[in-house]
Amino acid sequence: MNNKSDIVIHIDGLTKHYGAVKALSDLHLDVYRGEIFGYLGPNGAGKTTTIRVLLDLIRPTAGRAEIFGLDVNRDAVPLHERLGNLPGELALWNHMTGWDLVDYLGGLRGGVDMNYVRELVRRLDMDMTRKVKACSSGMKRKLGLIQALMHKPDLLVLDEPTNGLDPLVQQTFHQLMREVRDAGRTVFLSSHNLPEVETICDRVGILRAGRLQAVERISDLKQLRFRWMTLHIRGDVDLAAFERLEGVSDVTRLVNGTIRFRVAGELDPVIKAAGQYHIVDLAYEEPSLEEIFLEYYGETETTETKER
Ligand SMILES: Nc1ncnc2c1ncn2[C@@H]1O[C@H](COP(=O)(O)OP(=O)(O)OP(=O)(O)O)[C@@H](O)[C@H]1O
Ligand SMILES: [Mg+2]
Structure with missing residues (x-):
């Protein structure tokens, strides 16, 4: 895979300015046939802007994009027969069931x-007899998914598809996307949700302030992963005992008896060290998207120190 002939989306130097706002800056990206590509970034990163260019809803300031070797603007009509997309709002069709x-x-x-x-x-457990205007936001999303999928398009372009879906429906959606991929079709989806992207995507592009920070295979991204552990301990605790441990860093005392640190790699040394103490409670958390970004940048300072 990943031959030139397998390129489905080809984005070349894409730039979009809204007046002084640089929504996208010199974006280069290829998405391949048969993959689920996750497009991840915080609010205002430029995800929707990228998708709107791909769907020819807006024109770029500079650069261009091709889908299946066709120009997204010049060849929009033949292209759209092969696309399925999920618009943000289905409001246009309010009067329809x-x-x-x-x-x-x-x-x-x-x-x-x-x-x-x-x-x-x-x-998707959808009530299709209801008018769009009488649908809840989750029901509208489901309807949006049905219309995006129903003609079995070669490429799905979905803007935050699971936003507002309940967990059960999200699972169904994930399964549907895997089936699309397994049939050799391609999915490009945007999301804020790192665990979701990890669950279903093959690769992820991380966008921030209109710039693509990284494009990685999920399997590689996972190797970078670390977690935060918080321990609530009864009695005195020796921070140095944790600082010495393999894979542990950034040990801090939050309040009396509560310590927090980063763990990368295996948990065994941490669990054994913690076993010396009376543990009242424990929390083990995913890093935030921001922290993953910082990991990519190789920056050592945290956002908090930056803002100060
Ligand atoms: N029509 C517009 N006019 C002016 N600025 C715009 C317009 N559309 C988007 N922007 C700006 O472009 C930037 C990128 O917005 P975009 O909607 O692409 O972000 P996003 O990644 O989809 O964010 P979210 O996660 O909130 O959906 C933001 O700074 C936004 O304010
Ligand atoms: Mg958006």
Whole structure:
């Protein structure tokens, strides 16, 4: 895989300015056939802007993008037959029911497999007889997914697809995406949610302030991973005993009896050291997206110290 002929999305020097706001700066990215690509970044990073350029909803200030070797602007019409996308809002179709929407969009696009639509409706547990305006935000999202998937497009471009979905429906969505990938089709999805991206994506691009910071395989990203451990200990605790441990760093005392530190690698030495104490409580947390970014930058100072 990853030959030139397998490139589905090719982004070359993409730049978008809104007046003084530099939403995207000189973005270069290739996404390959048969992968689930996660596009991760904090609010305002430029994820939606990228997606809007790919869907030809806005024009870039500079640079260009191709999908399946076709220019996203010049060849938008033939291209859109091969795309499925999830728009932020389905408000345009307020007066329609779910089934109306399937009929309407299906008529426009063609190639809709009604058996697959019924399967999606069942698996996503969607009430298709309800008008869009009477749907909850999660129901609208499900309807958005059904219309994005129903013609089995070669590429899905989804802007925060699981936002507002309950955990059960999120699981179903993850499974649907794996099935799309296993059928050799391609998914490009944006998200704020690192654990989700880790669960379903093959690669992730990390965007920040309009710049692509890193593009990594999830398996490589995981090797970089560390966690925060907080221990609530009864009695005195010797910080140095933890500072000495392999893989432990940034040991701090939060309040009396509570210490917090970073752990990378195996937990065994930490658990054994903690076993010397009377542990009242323990918390073990994922690093924040920000911390992962900083890890990529190789910066040692934390955001807190930066802001001060
Ligand atoms: N139409 C617009 N006019 C002016 N500025 C805009 C416009 N659309 C987006 N921006 C700005 O461009 C930047 C990128 O916004 P974008 O919506 O792409 O971010 P995002 O990564 O999708 O964020 P979120 O996670 O909040 O959805 C932000 O600074 C935003 O304020
Ligand atoms: Mg967005």
